[in-house]
Amino acid sequence: MTQIETQVQKSTIDGRKLSLEQDFNINKYKKAKTTWVDPSHHKRRRSGFRQLTKAYLAGHSRLSSNNKVEPYAVTGTEEWLIKAFDNKKVSLSEHDLSEDQVMIKNKGRRIIGCTKRTTGAQLKSDCKILESETEFVSRPATVIINSEDNNLSLEPLECSTTRMVLRDIPENTGLESIVSQIKGGPLKQVTILKDPSSDLTNNTITFEFVYKADAIEFMKYANTNMFKINGIHHQVIWDNRPIVRDPKNDYLLATQDLNEPQKTRCLILKFNYKRKVTKYKNKFTNTIIKFDPEEMIKDFRMFGEIQAFTPVISRRVCVSIIFMDIRDSIMAMECMQNPTTYMYKRYHKKWTFWYGPDFTDQPCLT
Amino acid sequence: MSKITYSLPLHNNKNLPNQNLVTDASRYNHNKKPRSGISSSGNGLSSHVRNIYTNGTTQFSLPVKYVAIQILGKGSYGTVCSARDVTAKATQNNKEPLLAIKKITNILNREILLKRAIRELKFMKFFQGHKNIVNLIDVELILEKPYDGLYCYQELIDYDLAKVIHSSVQLTEFHIRYFIYQILCGLKYIHSAGVIHRDLKPGNILCTVNGSLKICDFGLARGIEQIAVTAVQQQDITNYVATRWYRAPEIILSRKPYDKSIDMWAVGCILGEFYNRRPLFMGNDSMHQIYQVIKTLGYPPNQLLVEYGSVKAWNLINNNSFSTTEKKDWISVLPGASADAINLMDNLLCWEPDKRISVFEALDHRFVDNVRRNNDEPSCPHGIFDFEYESHLKSMDALKEYLINEISTFRANRK
Numbered sequence: 001m002t003q004i005e006t007q008v009q010k011s012t013i014d015g016r017k018l019s020l021e022q023d024f025n026i027n028k029y030k031k032a033k034t035t036w037v038d039p040s041h042h043k044r045r046r047s048g049f050r051q052l053t054k055a056y057l058a059g060h061s062r063l064s065s066n067n068k069v070e071p072y073a074v075t076g077t078e079e080w081l082i083k084a085f086d087n088k089k090v091s092l093s094e095h096d097l098s099e100d101q102v103m104i105k106n107k108g109r110r111i112i113g114c115t116k117r118t119t120g121a122q123l124k125s126d127c128k129i130l131e132s133e134t135e136f137v138s139r140p141a142t143v144i145i146n147s148e149d150n151n152l153s154l155e156p157l158e159c160s161t162t163r164m165v166l167r168d169i170p171e172n173t174g175l176e177s178i179v180s181q182i183k184g185g186p187l188k189q190v191t192i193l194k195d196p197s198s199d200l201t202n203n204t205i206t207f208e209f210v211y212k213a214d215a216i217e218f219m220k221y222a223n224t225n226m227f228k229i230n231g232i233h234h235q236v237i238w239d240n241r242p243i244v245r246d247p248k249n250d251y252l253l254a255t256q257d258l259n260e261p262q263k264t265r266c267l268i269l270k271f272n273y274k275r276k277v278t279k280y281k282n283k284f285t286n287t288i289i290k291f292d293p294e295e296m297i298k299d300f301r302m303f304g305e306i307q308a309f310t311p312v313i314s315r316r317v318c319v320s321i322i323f324m325d326i327r328d329s330i331m332a333m334e335c336m337q338n339p340t341t342y343m344y345k346r347y348h349k350k351w352t353f354w355y356g357p358d359f360t361d362q363p364c365l366t
Numbered sequence: 367m368s369k370i371t372y373s374l375p376l377h378n379n380k381n382l383p384n385q386n387l388v389t390d391a392s393r394y395n396h397n398k399k400p401r402s403g404i405s406s407s408g409n410g411l412s413s414h415v416r417n418i419y420t421n422g423t424t425q426f427s428l429p430v431k432y433v434a435i436q437i438l439g440k441g442s443y444g445t446v447c448s449a450r451d452v453t454a455k456a457t458q459n460n461k462e463p464l465l466a467i468k469k470i471t472n473i474l475n476r477e478i479l480l481k482r483a484i485r486e487l488k489f490m491k492f493f494q495g496h497k498n499i500v501n502l503i504d505v506e507l508i509l510e511k512p513y514d515g516l517y518c519y520q521e522l523i524d525y526d527l528a529k530v531i532h533s534s535v536q537l538t539e540f541h542i543r544y545f546i547y548q549i550l551c552g553l554k555y556i557h558s559a560g561v562i563h564r565d566l567k568p569g570n571i572l573c574t575v576n577g578s579l580k581i582c583d584f585g586l587a588r589g590i591e592q593i594a595v596t597a598v599q600q601q602d603i604t605n606y607v608a609t610r611w612y613r614a615p616e617i618i619l620s621r622k623p624y625d626k627s628i629d630m631w632a633v634g635c636i637l638g639e640f641y642n643r644r645p646l647f648m649g650n651d652s653m654h655q656i657y658q659v660i661k662t663l664g665y666p667p668n669q670l671l672v673e674y675g676s677v678k679a680w681n682l683i684n685n686n687s688f689s690t691t692e693k694k695d696w697i698s699v700l701p702g703a704s705a706d707a708i709n710l711m712d713n714l715l716c717w718e719p720d721k722r723i724s725v726f727e728a729l730d731h732r733f734v735d736n737v738r739r740n741n742d743e744p745s746c747p748h749g750i751f752d753f754e755y756e757s758h759l760k761s762m763d764a765l766k767e768y769l770i771n772e773i774s775t776f777r778a779n780r781k
Contacts (some may be wrong), residue, residue: 013420174742179499182580211458213681225779226503228495230555230744262459266576288641288702291538294736311541313525315534320576359576363454363463365503365521366780 077308081157161337162188162215163208165239173230175307178205179359181229183221185214186264186358189325190307206239210262219365265326266308267333268356269296269347271317291317303335304328312356320356329355379398418513419447426469427513428507435464444471444515445583448522452658466523470516473769474509480765481756482585483516489584489771490518492751493560497746498552500572500582504780516769520582524575527568531639539704540737541577542640546710547734548579549633551743553725556581557626558745560590566632567612568639586695589753590625591776610655611635615666616719617738618652619682620674620702627719630728634714639701645716653678664693666717706733 053101166178179190193204209215221227222236249262271291296319297309305324312318321327335351347353419426419434424445428435432449439446446468456464473483492504504519527545530537549571556563563570565586572580613629616624638646646662649655656678660666669681694709703711710733713723723731729743759765 001639127471140509169745170744174739176739176742177744181495185461186459213455214458217455217457223781231493231747255481288542289538291540293540311538311544311574313530313535313577316536317538318536319540329409355447356576357459357461359578361457361459361461363451363457363461365451365463365465366452 010155030099064212092125112236151212161238161240162210162212163206163239164215165206165238166217166236167204167205169203169205169234170230174204179207179231179307181227182207182218182360183362183364184209184218184260184360186210186361187326188265189327190265191324216366221366224366255336262355263330263333264358264361265323265329266354266356267300267321267323267329267353269319269321269351269353270314272350272352273316289317293319296321299346300332303332308359320361370737376578378568385398399715413557425512426467426517427508427510428467428517432465432467432519434467438466443583445519451641456498464522464719466520468518468520470518471589473516474762474766475515477762477765480762481759484584484759484765484769484772486585487769487776488755489517489561489587489751490520490773491776492561492748493555493584495745496552496555498548498579498581499555500580502776505776507770507773517734521580523580525573527571527573527579527636531643537640539707542637542707543734544737545573546633546637546639547737549581549636549730549733550734551578552581552730552741553629553633554729555746556587557629557725559748560750561587562590562624562626563587563629563632565609565612566629566636566667567609568636569609571636589745589751610652611647613652613655614719615656615659615717617772619676620680621676621682622674625719626724627722629724630714631719633728634711637711638700641703641707646699655776656682660691662694662699663715663717665691670717704733707732709733 088147124125150272169178175192176192188208188210190205193206209218219236219238222234225233227233227236293309297306298304300309300321300323303323305328306321307324308322310320310321310322312320321329321332323332332343333353333355336347338344339348402649412622415430416427417430417433419428421437423439424437424447426445426447428434428449431451431453433452435450437445437447446466449465449467451463451465456462457587459739469658470479470483470486473480487502488507490500493499494501499775500523501521501522502518506517506519508514508517553563553566561582563581563586566581570581570583572582574580612629612632612635616622617628635646647655647658649658666682668683671683696703700708700711710728710731713721715733716722726733729738755768759768
C-alpha cells in the first residue's frame with residue numbers, strides 16, 4: 001500500500017473526505033516519494049551498492065522537503081510543560097483530549113502534552129486521539145516519546161540508567177577509538193570530561209544510550225573481555241550521578257515520530273545534482289568532484305560539537321555528520337527545514353538530508 | 367540423539383549432531399571417539415549439536431546459534447559466509463546480529479597453511495580492539511571432513527575497498543584522504559608491534575557504508591625480525607608474499623630482507639587506485655609486474671639493482687627493451703589528483719625502500735592534515751609481537767597442538 005492510499009483511508013475513517021488536489025500538492029508529494037526508500041526493501045538480498053546503501057538508509061527517516069508543521073507530543077507535568085515551552089507562548093487548548101493530555105502551542109507547533117508516563121501501547125491509542133481531533137495534515141499526526149520503551153526522558157534525573165562512564169582512558173586513545181567499540185544501540189549523548197589534575201586529553205568519557213534495553217545489553221558485553229579499546233579491556237560503569245544540563249533544548253528529544261525510525265546523532269547529507277553515470281569498471285576513468293568539507297563542518301559546528309565528519313559510500317557525494325549530542329543533530333535538522341534560516345538557504349535545495357544510523361547501533365555479539 | 371530441523375538457506379542441508387568440536391587440547395586427544403553425553407543448554411538445544419550447510423563443494427559446520435545466510439567469497443584460503451546469531455538480541459532499532467564466518471581450509475594437510483592459520487589467529491587476538499582492524503568474535507577448529515578447518519567468527523562489514531573502487535561510487539578528494547588516513551592509522555598500530563602485513567590490498571581492507579575502514583587477513587603477516595633470515599629462506603618467503611599488483615619491487619628483485627616499507631608501497635598502490643579506479647601496476651607475472659612499474663616510475667637506479675644481487679635484477683640491468691626509461695609525471699597518470707596526493711605518491715612509490723616514508727611520516731603528511739585526529743593514532747600497547755613460538759613448532763603435530771591451545775586460550779579469555 002502506498003503512502004497516498006494510506007492517507008485517503010485514514011481521512012475516510014476520520015469522516016472527512018479530503019480532496020487530495022486541494023489539500024495536498026500531489027506533484028510535490030510524488031517528488032518527495034521518488035526519493036523515499038521503501039522500508040519493505042529490507043528483506044531483499046542486496047549485493048550492489050545501490051541496494052546496500054538503500055539498506056543503510058531504510059528504516060531511517062529521510063525528511064521530505066515539503067513537510068508541514070505537525071503536532072507532536074511531549075510528556076511531563078502540566079506545570080513543567082508550560083515552563084519548558086516558554087510561558088509567554090503557551091496556551092492550553094480546549095480540545096477534547098484524555099485526562100492526562102493537554103494541548104499547548106509553541107512557535108506554531110501544536111503539542112500534545114501527556115501528564116503521565118506512557119507505554120508504547122498507550123502511545124498508539126494517543127495517536128488515534130490525535131488524528132481524530134486535529135485537522136489532517138500532510139502526514140499522520142506525530143506523537144512521542146517519554147515511554148519506558150524508548151527512555152527519551154525530559155526530566156534530567158530520570159535517565160541515569162542509560163548513562164555509562166569510562167575512566168582512565170590512556171593517552172593516544174581518542175573518542176573515535178572508544179566510540180568504535182561501543183555497540184548495542186544509538187547513543188543520546190557523548191561527553192568528554194577532562195580531569196584538571198591530569199595531562200591526558202580525554203580523561204573520562206560518559207555516554208548515554210537512547211534505549212535502556214540497549215544500554216543493558218552493552219553493559220553485559222562490556223563486562224566480557226570482548227570489549228577492548230586498542231587491545232585493553234576497560235571497565236565501564238553505570239553513571240548514576242545527577243545530570244546537570246541546560247534544559248533549553250530538551251524539548252527536541254520529544255519530537256520523535258512513532259511512524260518514523262529513530263532520530264539519531266547522525267545526519268546524512270547527499271548532494272543533489274544531475275549525475276553523469278560512468279561505468280568505472282569498463283572505462284577506467286574517474287571524476288573527482290571538488291568538495292571541501294571545511295565550510296560544511298563550520299556550518300554544523302554552530303549547533304554543537306561534532307564527533308565525526310565522514311564520507312558515506314554512495315553514488316553521489318554523500319557525507320555524514322555525527323554530533324556529540326542528539327539534540328544538536330535534531331536542532332540542525334530543524335534549522336535546515338526552517339525557511340527563515342541560513343541553513344535552509346544553504347542546504348535545503350542543494351542537499352537531501354536525513355537521520356542516519358548511529359555508528360553504535362550494532363548488536364553486541366559475544 | 368537430538369535432531370534439529372531448520373530451514374536452511376543453502377542446498378542439501380542436514381544436521382550433524384554430536385560433531386566433534388575441538389575447543390581444548392584434552393578433547394582434541396579424544397576426538398576420534400564420538401562423545402555420548404550431550405549437555406543441554408538453556409534453550410533446550412544440545413551444545414554439541416551443529417548444523418551443517420553445503421553449497422556445491424563448500425561445506426560449513428556451525429553451532430546451532432549461528433544460521434548461515436549466504437556465501438560472501440571464496441579464495442585459496444577457504445570460504446567466507448555471512449550468518450545470523452540467533453541467540454543475540456537485535457538492537458531496539460532492529461539491527462540484526464549478523465557476522466562473517468571465515469573458514470580456513472586445508473590447514474591440516476599443509477604445514478604452511480597451518481602456520482598461516484596460527485599466525486592469523488594470533489594477530490587477530492593481538493590487534494583486537496583497534497578501530498581500523500577487524501574484530502574477531504570467536505574461533506573454533508573442526509576436524510571432521512569435509513567440514514574441517516579453522517572457523518573464524520568476525521564482525522560483518524558491508525564492503526571491501528575493491529568493491530568500492532571498482533564500482534560507480536562517487537569518490538571525492540575528502541573520501542580518499544579519509545580512507546588513506548584510516549589505512550595509515552591501522553598500519554601504524556600493526557607496524558608498532560613489529561609486524562608487517564605483507565598482503566595489503568583493497569580486497570583486504572573492509573569498508574562500512576559510513577566510510578570506516580578495517581584491515582583484515584593477517585595470514586601473510588610476519589615479524590620484522592623474522593625476515594632477517596638466510597638468503598635461502600628468504601627466497602622461499604618471497605614466493606607467496608603479497609598479491610602481485612601490490613607487491614613492492616624489492617620483494618621480486620632483491621635477495622635481501624625486506625621491511626615495513628613493502629606495506630607503504632602497497633598503500634601507494636591503493637592511493638593511486640583511488641584516483642585511477644583501476645590497479646596502477648597490473649603485471650601478469652613477477653617480471654611483467656616490474657615492467658609495469660618501470661613504465662611509470664622509470665628504470666630503477668643501476669646501483670640499486672646491483673645491491674639487490676639477484677639474477678632478475680641483473681637481467682634488468684642488461685635489458686634495453688624499453689623505449690623510454692623516464693619517470694612519468696603523476697598528474698598524467700592520476701587525473702584529478704591534488705598536489706598533496708602527488709607528493710605523497712612520490713614518497714610512497716619509489717624504487718628505493720629506504721627513501722619510502724614510514725607510516726609515522728605518512729601520518730604527518732599534509733595530504734591527511736584535514737582529516738587527522740592527532741590524539742587518536744595509537745600504537746600497539748602490547749609492544750613487539752613475539753614470534754618466538756614459531757621456532758619451537760617443528761612438526762605438524764606440534765603446530766596442531768599449539769593451534770588448539772591458542773583457540774582454547776582465546777575462548778577462555780572472552781568471558
